[in-house]
Amino acid sequence: MNDNELITAMRDQRNKVHMTTPVEQIINRGHAVRARRRIPGLAGVLAVAAAAAFAVIALLPASHPASHQPPAHLAAWTVTRLPNGDIGVTVREMADPAGLQSTLRADGVPASVTLLNLNPACQPYPGGKATLAPYYPGRKSTLQQRLQSQFPPLLLEVFPTPFEEQKAEALARNQIPLLPSPNGVVVIDPSALPGNTGVELVTAPGGSEFIEPEVVYASPQCTGPQPSPAATSSPSASPSPKPTISPSPMPGSPSPGPSPTSSG
């Protein structure tokens, strides 16, 4: 008997164990896992939405009694200029990727936003993407080294949220995360983007946890035309502190005035 016969004898054992759990049971469990992941984010979203709705009502003229105001509902996505100049993106439902892409570009962020599939025109920028299970050939790597590879410094600078939190959590748990799993909230620091680069966001309809940010080379086909200086001062993202999530007013309701928050 040679090695091949030995390997064949061992491989034959694979056919002797059978997974008996029905696929429907797996899928139901998967839905529960997905719902559980959303609970903390949902609680935060609801709290901020409630605060934002209260703020909208408080700003209304006295001739519009609060009791007559239509209820606020959350937009599919929101882009907000944060006090430190970063851009906050919250995706709750990927209903209009083109709209989100235009808003980001109008706010001075060269961006490509696509549903599910990567934009083939975008070329990844070195160190601009979270990687899975890195390793260091030829030497033993420490957790810190592996985390450094999984979360390259550029990625942490450009997308402090969610990657800094994920790295801190991995350090606290002393375990490499299996796959980076952003939860629909991304903060972009445009000033950390190297020259001639932009951001690519890939997301999926109905599943905000799947948003995947990375740094890519800027090009007209990928991230659009170079933003002009005037575009970066778009009123859709003024530098004043604002709530990160705004409700979309119902038709007919008075506008609370120019907002630094864009929603879609």
Add this chain to the structure above:
Amino acid sequence: VGTQRLDFAEFYSSSKDECLFTVLVSVGDQDTAQELVAEAFARAWASWRTVSKHPAPVAWVVRTALNANISRWRRRHREVSVSDLGTVADLYAVDGTTGNSVDPRIMAALMRLPARQRQVVALRLFLDLDTGHTAEALGIAPGTVQAHLGRAMSALRGDLMPELQQENRS
């Protein structure tokens, strides 16, 4: 969503048994392996848009199952230790008392391997992953995969060949 469901169902159907066997070789207990693999597939479905794009989704499932085993141990503060694994191996060697129909001699020989060697054997030989993907899934260097596989094969050869050759003669 319907297409994704079909894709996932097909993926589950085609890979569940090999994932189960791979995890079984790592943890040594079929019931535990079933639970871990079921949980790992559920998580795969929960993140199917991401997992389906992974270059080796079965490796993702197996690694999730093995990570879940570690988390489970941390929560319960107990795990089958190395010495206990020896006992498990003896159980397989005596009469296959764990209730599955895997050849108890092969299972016992696999259980006697160090954990990392078992994982490498499981991923390389039973899951048919190449060296690169095995290294990626386990977070080790490709050269280390080769070294573990070489040592594991040497041990398995010494352990199993005399018995299997004897069986073939008779």
